Amino acid sequence: MRKLLNTIYVTNEQMYLMLDGENLVCKAEGEIKLRIPFENVENIVCFSYLGCSPALMGKCVEKLIPINFMSPQGKFLAKVCGETKGNVFLRVEQIDCFRACGLQLAQNTMAAKFSNTRQVIRRTLHDNAELRDNQEIQKVLGILHDGIENVYRAETIEEVMGIEGYCAQNYFSIFNRLITNTKVPFSFEFRTKRPPLDPVNAILSFVYTLATNEFAAALETVGLDSYIGYCHALRSGRVSLACDMVEEIRCIVERFVITLLNLQIIGEKDFEKQISGAVWLNADGRKKVLSKWQEKKRTDLMHPYLKQKIPFGLLPYVQSNLLAKYIRGDIESYPPYLQK
Structure with missing residues (x-):
């Protein structure tokens, strides 16, 4: 390994x-x-x-x-990057598998994402008793629960992604409540991506990018093509499969960002605002986030499928190996990462 x-x-x-x-x-x-x-x-x-x-x-x-x-x-x-050493037959099997089983993979991935997102919210409720009766938060927990059931009723990948978009929109509507430290000098209203328009979105986008690149690198090591995915539409230059698989661990990224903010590791001076309205981490801000991200990658987690502890930084490699085993037929189904 x-x-x-x-x-x-x-x-x-x-x-x-x-x-x-x-x-x-x-x-x-x-x-x-x-x-x-x-x-x-x-x-x-x-x-x-x-x-x-x-x-x-x-x-x-x-x-x-x-x-x-x-x-x-x-x-x-x-x-x-260097020459891909993966078996060419594995890549052919990857395309055939995604064509035949793409809907099932998308359903399992998004169901795991919704379950993991519920865990992020529950973690905050566990630590902050005053939020447990908040009606907006409870409503979002219900929407995410229904989303898990609804994706398995979907008949197309487009339907699955539509359900994901609805759940994500509702989740981010209460994301600011998960930032519980009242001394944090900025707030979050809604998710903006290209470009991020506030400091919280800037950190989220930055760490999502790091995680996606790590999945892309991991997929290359097992011989899978990171540009051929099953959820995200194929687009020249986009690592669609890495984008698919990072959905499973967005919960870890979001919890990481919440911790950075609640502990005030990141502050106002760590950002720069462009004339266009875009907000980005500056050099010092990036160094802080990268330092903490590297620390996070060294922490252990219990893998629910392997039933053993692994460093978080190894998770993209474990999941990529499991996907390759599924495509080869070594295991009956691909087990997405499910946070307990």
Whole structure:
């Protein structure tokens, strides 16, 4: 089993990455800031427009180390990766499986998402007794419960995604109530994506992007095509399968963001607002979120299917392996991550 992903995050926008023998070198303003042996690197996420040298990209391709290029605000731009070693027959089986069983996969994924979302809300209610009788929150819990039943009545994937959109809209209508620290200097009204229009949306979008990229990398390691999904429509340049699978763990991302806000780890000075109205994490804000995200990836969780503890950072690899086993016919159904 693959070890916990050792990811290098390059957050300095003036940083240039280059190769020096068997080492990854990070250079800024003509000065070497960091030197890391390749043996300690499994993934690179670069929030710099300066990029990296062709020699480094060639070495990363040789070592099968993906380089993900992001804008400083966290928007995915491009990815450089080595040759996919997965069995070509597995990819053919992937397409056949999604055509035949895409509806069932979508139903199970969204049912797990709704159940996990209910757990996020219940966690807040457990810690905050004064919210337990809130009618709006109880109504949303009911909508999510009904959503689990309704997806299994759906006859098309489009119907499933319509139910998901309705449940998500209602969930985010009470999301601000889950931010219980009254000292948090900003609030959340509704979900905005492209671009995010407030600090809470900015953090959510940033961490969703990180999680999606980690699923995309994990899918590549098991030989699945991350661009061919079963829920999200195929779109050039979009890792649709990674977008599908990250739905299972959005609950963890959202709980993580709620914790950052309630503990006031992130504040007003960690954001910048554009003339267009877009709100993004600034360099310091990104560093804080990335540092805490790496800590989160090292924490253990009990996997409901394996019945054993694994680091959270390993979850994308476990789920990708389970999906590959299902596609190959080694297991009868794919078990989405279900939080207890």
